[in-house]
Amino acid sequence: MSPHQTPRNGAAITAVELAKSYPGGRGKPAVRALDGLTFEAAAGEVFGLLGPNGAGKSTAVKILSTLSRADSGSARVAGIDVARHPDKVRAAIGFVAQKSVCDPMDTGYENLVLAGRLQGLPGPAAKARALELLERFSLSGARDRLVKTYSGGMARKLDVAVGLMHRPSVLFLDEPTTGLDPEARADMWDEIEAMAGTENMTVLLTTHYLDEADRLAAHVAILDAGRIVASGTPEGLKRELRGDAVIVETGLDADPVAAARTMADLGDVREVSRDGRTVRCRTDDGAAALPRVLAALDGARIAVASATVARPSLDDVYLRHTGRAYSAAIGEEVAA
Ligand SMILES: Nc1ncnc2c1ncn2[C@@H]1O[C@H](COP(=O)(O)OP(=O)(O)OP(=O)(O)O)[C@@H](O)[C@H]1O
Ligand SMILES: [Mg+2]
Known part of the structure; x- marks a missing residue:
């Protein structure tokens, strides 16, 4: 592990040699989604997990948030072993999936209160927290509108608010800005920055966008074919390129x-x-x-x-470690 990765105030997320294969289906060979994933994220930091389509980002996040099990290896989140005590891990984390889980036929407020109740908050506490988060994410004006009428950026912010209802100490954000227009993306960046600064929360962010990780993450790891190919601070990685x-x-x-x-x-x-x-x-x-x-x-x-x-940019770092340009690796995503 490089010196960049030494946690300053303890590790909030530790993954050691995680491996996971999915069945290939129809006689095809199994897909090795994670192939010995090892990394550590320090408590209170934003950690960026970067990589092209199919690199294994969502698989890693699902294992760390207990939605899926690794074939081998181990992981601890908020100090708790994910395989041994998944319930305890779930109580400590928030999880914002790559695809929205909000009900489009409910209002933003109703979605938040329901999520809070599911996460174990008593009714009055869930309602108070819902109002607080709507305010925080500048959604108060839209609180009683059906989510299906929200813009992409508003809906994504609501997804993040859902993940925050029970005040988790670790938040997983799986591609929070993919598909958003540049303005909504910049808005989301501001929200993530403010959130990380005020809630003393560890945020694991996966992204296709190297500029996003550069802006938000204290440490990043670049994932390619289920393995970390480079990790460190964005500045440190760029400096190595000379x-x-x-x-x-x-x-x-x-x-x-x-x-x-x-x-x-x-x-x-x-x-x-x-x-x-x-x-x-x-x-x-x-x-x-x-x-x-x-x-x-x-x-x-x-x-x-x-x-x-x-x-040097993080794109150059990516090129150096994977042997291909980031835009080429993620194909049409970047052109879209
Ligand atoms: N349920 C599944 N069944 C079979 N293969 C899967 C399944 N989920 C993921 N995979 C495969 O595992 C690999 C890693 O997928 P994963 O979704 O973790 O990548 P990702 O980095 O999140 O990609 P993206 O940027 O497209 O979201 C890919 O080859 C994918 O096709
Ligand atoms: Mg994914």
């Missing part, structure tokens, strides 16, 4: 493979990679390297549509 990225988009008629080869032949660049028409490389000083890259491409008669220099 240097800038030079990103060149080749012209429509240009040959990007030839562009990649030309760039690889330059002495002071490294880690050349290509994704469609985009060719990237890493270099110690991007501003100095860019003119040389452009001159070399010009010399090879390769047209360039655009060229940029960027400080």
Whole structure:
């Protein structure tokens, strides 16, 4: 485990070598969704679990929130073993699933009160908490409207409020912003930040969006094919990359493979990679390297549509550890 992961005030979530396979069905081989997942999230922090479609994020969250069982390995949440004491774990956690569980034919208020009652709150306490959370998530004005009339962002905020009714010490958020428009996403980010700051709660957030994890998470782990391929603070992971990225988009008629080869032949660049028409490389000083890259491409008669220099981003971290660009790995999600 890297030094970045040493918890400051105890671990709220510990997963050790979790493995889980699903039957493949119709004679197909089993799907190994988790393949030795190990990580730790410190109490009171927002921890980001990142990864492309099918990486195993939801499977991990389901096991940690006791909705599913691991084939092997162990996990503790809020200090409690998930396999031995699932009831105790359930009392300590909130869980916001990837798909909404709110009843569209009930009002926001009714959904919250019902959730509170199911979570064991007495009636008056459930009603008071529902009103408090509606206020907190700026949904008071919509409290008596049917959820089916809510916007996507409002419905998602209600989902999070449902998870918070019984004041959990650990909250699992499975892709809280997927499918939201940029404004609703920014709004949700503000809510998650405020929530983590005031409730002294540990939040495990899964996401496709590297910028989301960068903004919200104290620590992140990148999951690929059921294993952690990188973990640490967003800053630490970026620092490990050393240097800038030079990103060149080749012209429509240009040959990007030839562009990649030309760039690889330059002495002071490294880690050349290509994704469609985009060719990237890493270099110690991007501003100095860019003119040389452009001159070399010009010399090879390769047209360039655009060229940029960027400080390392979590996308670069992802590329380094999985060998493919994040947008390529998650396919159309990013384009949508
Ligand atoms: N109930 C199931 N039966 C069979 N295979 C499953 C089941 N649930 C998940 N899988 C498979 O396990 C792998 C991991 O799935 P999981 O849902 O955990 O990924 P994810 O990272 O949450 O993906 P996404 O970003 O699309 O939500 C995938 O290959 C998926 O097809
Ligand atoms: Mg998922």
